[in-house]
Amino acid sequence: MKNTSKIINLLTLLLFLSLPSFAQDAKPTKGWQNLDLEQDGYLGISTYKAEKTLLNGKTAVPIVVAIIDGGVDIDHPGISPYLWTNKREIPGNGIDDDHNGFVDDIHGWNFLGDGKYTFHYDNKEIVRKFRAAYKADSNSLETRTLKSEIGNKVAALKSQFALISPEYDALMEILKELGSKEPTLEKLRSFKYKSEFQEIALVHLVRGLQSDPEYIENFTDKRNTYKNQIDYYFNVSYDPRRGNTAFSKKKYGNNNVKGLEPSHGTHVAGIIPSVCKNAKLMIIRTIPDGDPLDQDVASSIRYAVDNGARIINMSTGKSLSMNKEAVDDAVRYAMSKDVLIVHAAGNAGIKIEQQTVFPNRYYQKGGLAQAWIEVGASGPKKSNEVLPWFSNYSKQIVDVFAPGVDIYSTFPNNRYKFLNGTSMAAPVVSGAAALIMAYNSTMGAVAVKKLMLESVIKLDQNVNAAGESISFDELSLSGGIVNVFKVFNTLFKK
Incomplete structure (x- = not known):
């Protein structure tokens, strides 16, 4: 297979990036914020x-x-x-x-x-600050410094997004093939993966659901957080108030x-x-x-x-x-x-x-x-x-x-x-x-x-x-x- 070593390295990074805990402490009593230490132990x-x-x-x-x-x-x-x-x-x-x-x-x-x-x-406030600096002087030291800082942040986010995306895409493929957004562990354990990425996604999914019933939702939120930061937070071309x-x-x-x-x-x-x-x-x-x-x-x-x-x-x-x-x-x-x-x-x-x-x-x-x-x-x-x-x-x-x-x-x-x-x-x-x-x-x-x-x-x-x-x-x-x-x-x- 082409680029096998690259894929193995990526899978290793994904393992450390998204491996859930094997065990999860029991949740406290609902509404514990209103309980008392002496009477209730909370x-x-x-x-x-x-x-x-x-x-x-x-x-x-x-x-x-x-x-x-x-x-x-x-x-x-x-x-x-x-x-x-x-x-x-x-x-x-x-x-x-x-x-x-x-x-x-x-x-x-x-x-x-x-x-x-x-x-x-x-946007993040740094993007608003950049726009103000750019409007005042597009080539000032402040403008160039802010542009560089935003650019470095976006580059780091894109790198993280590139790491998590293959597993996320594989996870979506698995759910689509199973025809369920909430598959049972039995169905997952019998699923025949078709790629290295599906394999690692399947391992994480089985382990994740055992400790966190909302693993799929939380993993999706994690992936979307990177995407939203790239598309909106640090995107100097995006302004929800522009023209209004x-x-x-x-x-x-x-x-x-x-x-x-x-x-x-x-x-x-x-x-x-x-x-x-x-x-x-x-x-x-x-x-x-x-x-x-x-x-x-x-x-x-x-x-x-x-x-x-x-x-x-x-x-x-x-x-x-x-x-x-x-x-x-x-x-x-x-x-x-x-x-x-x-x-x-x-x-x-x-x-x-x-x-x-x-x-x-x-x-x-x-x-x-x-x-x-x-x-x-x-x-x-x-x-x-x-x-x-x-x-x-x-x-x-x-x-x-x-x-x-x-x-x-x-x-x-x-x-x-x-x-x-x-x-x-x-x-x-x-x-x-x-x-x-x-x-x-x-x-x-x-x-x-x-x-x-x-x-x-x-x-x-x-x-x-x-x-x-x-x-x-x-x-x-x-x-x-x-x-x-x-x-x-x-x-x-x-």
């Missing part, structure tokens, strides 16, 4: 314990929580009962009944589109809050009412597949504040910010209206420093947003893995930790799914804050944050943080994990 935030022993018989009020994310499946039965509804707007009449500049904004707003146009993919003058206006967008791929936002949204049944979810579609535009983030914060949100949940981050001042002004506006902002710390598994992740609480011209909570993710058990490998941490930047590993929540098309991330931890904190406000409606945002940080569960143990053994209380400002039972125990003692 490092949850003790919601159920608080409800049974401290909140029973007490009156709560609805609390509007804005979710700035990538879209939400608002028809999901785990979300639809908790939606915020703009009662000043008449659904579907095409008129801005409440005169707020947004037509038919019944459950929120979509800033990733205008009129009937909605987009999903967007509406995006330069102060008010733009439409009411399609679901968008084209609402998986992330749907999962985030379902976590909040799992903690606080009195939460009313205002859906604001702002985060594309790519880096969010600062203008969209700023507009979203202002929309949330102007329409009555008391808490804003944001699960987004990027390494550059072209128009941070616009976001800063919107954050200042939220602070002036006593709105709490809860933000995910990120999933790079690193110690973060000031101004390394955007948006953040630090104003470009000095000072910081006091009613801002930066959230890291914690695991379900009191062990060395209570700090998951992916969660960012920092004694100076991260305020608190909350459950963010194997969180079971809503997923599009009436499904539910376990997911990991600080994006899962942030809505746990948003739900906890909503629960506190629901039973203490006059308590301000800064006071809620202060109480939450003073009432954490602390762990007397070390964890592995980026290869170092660090005391858990050194990972955040509060040194612990959010706990609503301790919060209410403190409140009701006063």
Whole structure:
């Protein structure tokens, strides 16, 4: 066979690239984020314990929580009962009944589109920076440096895509020949492969399905991630806003809050009412597949504040910010209206420093947003893995930790799914804050944050943080994990 050695080398690389684990730990109890360490053995935030022993018989009020994310499946039965509804707007009449500049904004707003146009993919901020530099001087040192950096990134992505594509193509061939997207292990074991690539794909598929029922979906997502980065993230020729003058206006967008791929936002949204049944979810579609535009983030914060949100949940981050001042002004506006902002710390598994992740609480011209909570993710058990490998941490930047590993929540098309991330931890904190406000409606945002940080569960143990053994209380400002039972125990003692 021609190029046999080349194929063997490629197969070897594929083996190390995509070989799944042979065993998978059992998933924790669904809803463990609400359980209690002493009663249930899980490092949850003790919601159920608080409800049974401290909140029973007490009156709560609805609390509007804005979710700035990538879209939400608002028809999901785990979300639809908790939606915020703009009662000043008449659904579907095409008129801005409440005169707020947004037509038919019944459950929120979509800033990733205008009129009937909605987009999903967007550029990385470095591409926007390159365009601005190119427009100013196409041959400047900055332009050439950015072009080179983007080119190197694309070359690396294409190399990775070339490695994974043969196995992916072989996998699709196998599924097509079997006539099923969800083949049984028996059918797979009897399948007669016809090429080296089909052989390696078959081995990985059998092993993968034994430990991960969603292996095919996850492997497809892995392949598509490389493709999307090449086609959209770092493609200087792609701009979803090009030629649409509406995006330069102060008010733009439409009411399609679901968008084209609402998986992330749907999962985030379902976590909040799992903690606080009195939460009313205002859906604001702002985060594309790519880096969010600062203008969209700023507009979203202002929309949330102007329409009555008391808490804003944001699960987004990027390494550059072209128009941070616009976001800063919107954050200042939220602070002036006593709105709490809860933000995910990120999933790079690193110690973060000031101004390394955007948006953040630090104003470009000095000072910081006091009613801002930066959230890291914690695991379900009191062990060395209570700090998951992916969660960012920092004694100076991260305020608190909350459950963010194997969180079971809503997923599009009436499904539910376990997911990991600080994006899962942030809505746990948003739900906890909503629960506190629901039973203490006059308590301000800064006071809620202060109480939450003073009432954490602390762990007397070390964890592995980026290869170092660090005391858990050194990972955040509060040194612990959010706990609503301790919060209410403190409140009701006063």
